[in-house]
Amino acid sequence: MSQTSRIDVQSLTAFVELLFKAAGADAEVARVVTRVLLEGELLGHRTHGLNLVSRYIGGIQAGQVKARAGLLEQLAHNGISSLFDGHYLLGPYCVSRALDCAAQGASAQGIGIAVVRRAAHIGCLAAYLQPFTERGLVAMLYSSDPSVALVCAHGGIEPVYTPNPIAAGIPTRGEPILLDVSMSTVTLGLVGQCRDSGQRLAHPVLMSNDGQLSDNPDDFFTTPSGSILPLGGQAFGHKGFALALLVEALTSGLAGHGRKDAPDQWGASATAVVIDPRFFGGLDAFTDETSFLGQLLLASRPRDPERPVRLPGQTGLNLRKQALSEGLSLSPQLIDDLNQLAGQLQCPTLSH
Amino acid sequence: MSQTSRIDVQSLTAFVELLFKAAGADAEVARVVTRVLLEGELLGHRTHGLNLVSRYIGGIQAGQVKARAGLLEQLAHNGISSLFDGHYLLGPYCVSRALDCAAQGASAQGIGIAVVRRAAHIGCLAAYLQPFTERGLVAMLYSSDPSVALVCAHGGIEPVYTPNPIAAGIPTRGEPILLDVSMSTVTLGLVGQCRDSGQRLAHPVLMSNDGQLSDNPDDFFTTPSGSILPLGGQAFGHKGFALALLVEALTSGLAGHGRKDAPDQWGASATAVVIDPRFFGGLDAFTDETSFLGQLLLASRPRDPERPVRLPGQTGLNLRKQALSEGLSLSPQLIDDLNQLAGQLQCPTLSH
Known part of the structure; x- marks a missing residue:
């Protein structure tokens, strides 16, 4: 929790809004999308927070994702x-x-x-x-x-x-x-995280493509793919x-x-x-x-x-309260990614 | 599936409506309540079907349950x-x-x-x-x-x-x-059925009053009582x-x-x-x-x-279709209970 890793929410908001605007989003779209992604980050949903900024802007640049309110x-x-x-x-x-x-x-x-x-x-x-x-x-x-x-x-x-x-x-x-709960046991995000970190899931909530219950993420990422069990x-x-x-x-x-x-x-x-x-x-x-x-x-x-x-x-709201008073702690990787995007879009980078 | 155990739905409807009316229900209330209980029975929900008739009428007679539409x-x-x-x-x-x-x-x-x-x-x-x-x-x-x-x-x-x-x-x-799904793992009805038949639950979805997971219905029916785990x-x-x-x-x-x-x-x-x-x-x-x-x-x-x-x-709808064409099969016990109630209310009994 060093000082340098915490960024105040107002600066972050302005920074992210500018990125979306530079990528072609209307001001209103940039404002609303930034608020939602930042709220996700504040509530501790790291996989559905500011890490989505580069994915969304990548989508705009590729033409798949649109950015005009009209x-x-x-x-x-x-x-x-x-x-x-x-x-x-x-x-x-x-x-x-x-x-x-x-x-x-x-x-x-x-x-x-x-x-x-x-x-x-x-x-x-x-x-x-x-x-x-x-x-x-x-x-x-x-x-x-x-x-x-x-x-x-x-x-x-x-x-x-x-x-x-x-x-x-x-x-x-x-x-x-x-x-905010899915009607499946787990989400794809968690299955992917387990695969990437070489871990098993905590419970056998996957079904292999030949119908075996499994806690091994590799049994999902097959061809044809496995599946996730319902809640x-x-x-x-x-x-x-x-x-x-x-x-x-x-x-x-x-x-x-x-x-x-x-x-x-x-x-x-x-x-x-x-x-x-x-x-x-x-x-x-x-x-x-x-x-x-x-x-x-x-x-x-x-x-x-x-x-x-x-x-x-409750846990998310506590994290949010802390971040609003002390600033948000972002990973160095995320800050680097965002600043790289800023450079590419000729925007000022995030100071930290 | 003997002939004698199947009763046509129209006769049953008239019979049950008459019971509710004799117990003091307005005609409209009797009609609607009968339809819902009969639908429960038709869909195979035996614990939430016609077995509720005597419970409901008992409630009316005890003054706890009201029967006037107004x-x-x-x-x-x-x-x-x-x-x-x-x-x-x-x-x-x-x-x-x-x-x-x-x-x-x-x-x-x-x-x-x-x-x-x-x-x-x-x-x-x-x-x-x-x-x-x-x-x-x-x-x-x-x-x-x-x-x-x-x-x-x-x-x-x-x-x-x-x-x-x-x-x-x-x-x-x-x-x-x-x-039609509860947000708990099981319902009280199932826990009671298991206790009555001396069986364990299929899964440890009960919590004893000292915090132990259990599949034993007796661990629920204690003082203070146990609890059922959420879905x-x-x-x-x-x-x-x-x-x-x-x-x-x-x-x-x-x-x-x-x-x-x-x-x-x-x-x-x-x-x-x-x-x-x-x-x-x-x-x-x-x-x-x-x-x-x-x-x-x-x-x-x-x-x-x-x-x-x-x-x-789907299973319930198939049962319903069969019952509508062949008549409903009620247990002798349920028929006896309903006829006893009919006698008490001076209504004609159900012939079968």
């Missing part, structure tokens, strides 16, 4: 329900706009929903939620990618669908509850499988663009649902209840005295 | 979002009315939501969904019970909350996908835990009535969300996608050749 096309809208086509515009911009749109519906009539098809990579779902919980709204996100197949059916061998996360931000009297594993995988199908329906199904269209480019289907408790039992009753429940859970006797019970998002 | 109080309503207080009215009536209300919102503007607090027992969530999928709607149900604590926090010992199921009906070109178990229980908190927020949180109120009577908080795909990519595109995905999954190579992949709800 590309986001609103195909249907009635104040409560919306459908957008992202045309492969930077995903954090698409999803943020969808959430804003759903939040307007929620503020008007209690609930709003917005579906986006063909968003470029959307990063960390938990990173989108706090602006809404701060306004006393419950914000939910679902996503899938119809061009990718990683997870098997319960009882099946081949990969058919994606990890299909469900994320939600829930207001309380204090810090929000922020959940619940061998014993209760029917539950994760069922929930994943619900996520497919709410995202690619409502989007009218999915696996049936055999898209050949990575592109997310994402659905935002926002609810305003004021239209039901009221915001005070809502946050009283979520705070009461949170306290009950935190007061649970822990099974391991060294590991007290934590609420979803 | 008790269902609409506390808030704006065409899209509603809140009801059930005042412990028969749960299937409350939840059906909430779904109807949410479906009206969906048909008007794409999505509708209705929350119910203090519904009496609501039965099997999957049993409510088909009338909506048949109209091309996606219907979702969430429920919790703030008077009951069965499931532990991830990493905690004491039971704090309920299994908190998520159910959904998803239209396809053929049979709907019907999912995901020891390895991935943070996911089931997080989803269960979302369900608590969407049900008891929005209802403004939950654990903070320390209710001393069994009573569900339930939330219905209905979505109309016509307001997004269209119903054809939706059912094309869900059908395409369903076919992909059904074509999966099964891990066990004897057990082909099945879609959520």
